[in-house]
Amino acid sequence: MTVGLFNYWACVVLMLIGLYTAIARPNLIKKLIGLGMFQVAVFLLYISMGKVSGGTPPILHTSGEAYSNPLPHVLILTAIVVGIATLSLGLALVVRIWEAYQTLEEDEIVERDHD
Amino acid sequence: MTEITDVALLIFMVILAVAISRMQNLFMVAVMMGIFSFLSAVVFTLLDAVDVAFTEAAVGAGVSTVLLLGTLALTTREEKVAKQKNAFALLAVIATGGALIYGTLDMPHYGDANAPVHTHVADRYIEKSGEEIGVPNIVTSVLASYRGYDTLGETTVIFTAGIGVILLLGRALRKGEKS
Numbered sequence: 001m002t003v004g005l006f007n008y009w010a011c012v013v014l015m016l017i018g019l020y021t022a023i024a025r026p027n028l029i030k031k032l033i034g035l036g037m038f039q040v041a042v043f044l045l046y047i048s049m050g051k052v053s054g055g056t057p058p059i060l061h062t063s064g065e066a067y068s069n070p071l072p073h074v075l076i077l078t079a080i081v082v083g084i085a086t087l088s089l090g091l092a093l094v095v096r097i098w099e100a101y102q103t104l105e106e107d108e109i110v111e112r113d114h115d
Numbered sequence: 116m117t118e119i120t121d122v123a124l125l126i127f128m129v130i131l132a133v134a135i136s137r138m139q140n141l142f143m144v145a146v147m148m149g150i151f152s153f154l155s156a157v158v159f160t161l162l163d164a165v166d167v168a169f170t171e172a173a174v175g176a177g178v179s180t181v182l183l184l185g186t187l188a189l190t191t192r193e194e195k196v197a198k199q200k201n202a203f204a205l206l207a208v209i210a211t212g213g214a215l216i217y218g219t220l221d222m223p224h225y226g227d228a229n230a231p232v233h234t235h236v237a238d239r240y241i242e243k244s245g246e247e248i249g250v251p252n253i254v255t256s257v258l259a260s261y262r263g264y265d266t267l268g269e270t271t272v273i274f275t276a277g278i279g280v281i282l283l284l285g286r287a288l289r290k291g292e293k294s
């Protein structure tokens with residue numbers, strides 16, 4: 001069975017679901033969750049590119065098998081940690097918005113601003 | 116076998132993502148997001164990215180679920196029902212999707228050892244890092260030594276985010292004590 005481009009297409013679909021959730025849902029927590037799904041899709045895209053068929057994890061050994069590419073792994077390790085930093089800052093803003101408006105729905109917040 | 120598992124898990128993730136997007140109960144959404152992260156960690160293991168897998172399992176499934184649940188405890192658990200379907204958002208998403216799929220068409224296939232991504236700096240890391248750095252795990256060598264400045268920058272981002280959270284929430288907590 002050949003996977004071909006399936007991994008990339010699955011990543012694209014996950015990205016689109018995340019993007020739609022972030023744009024279309026008025027709830028602020030749901031928007032952050034959509035952003036999180038989008039991020040995971042980007043991670044999967046990078047890691048899929050690093051895979052070598054029949055390769056092993058990039059830890060030195062002497063059996064002569066090929067290694068998968070370690071570089072995307074390093075980049076995505078950094079991205080995961082940065083992702084959690086943005087998520088925590090976003091959630092802190094959500095808590096402050098809840099204290100000020102008592103709602104997390106974007107349309108209600110805009111309405112209250114116009115009152 | 117690996118390929119079949121990979122495809123099956125990715126299909127699971129898509130189904131789970133649709134479920135998360137449609138769900139109204141934010142508590143369930145937070146827990147499902149944890150499952151989503153764990154599934155992605157399994158896919159990372161299949162794709163030989165073991166370091167990424169355990170970071171995703173610890174940080175993505177662990178810490179971010181805790182942060183989400185903490186936020187829900189401080190705010191609300193229910194999302195209000197959306198009033199109308201957002202046609203503009205759907206259009207934007209479909210246009211983006213078309214562009215992205217078009218972009219994948221001439222990409223190297225899964226597992227291709229001759230893909231451009233494997234032919235530049237990665238070879239040097241694999242061949243030389245053992246004698247230059249002396250750590251068996253190549254990802255660790257690259258992360259801490261060859262690309263050490265990246266990691267320094269990452270630490271700066273975490274520090275900044277931490278200060279931001281303290282400034283945002285610390286003020287609210289002090290106010291709460293006064294009243």
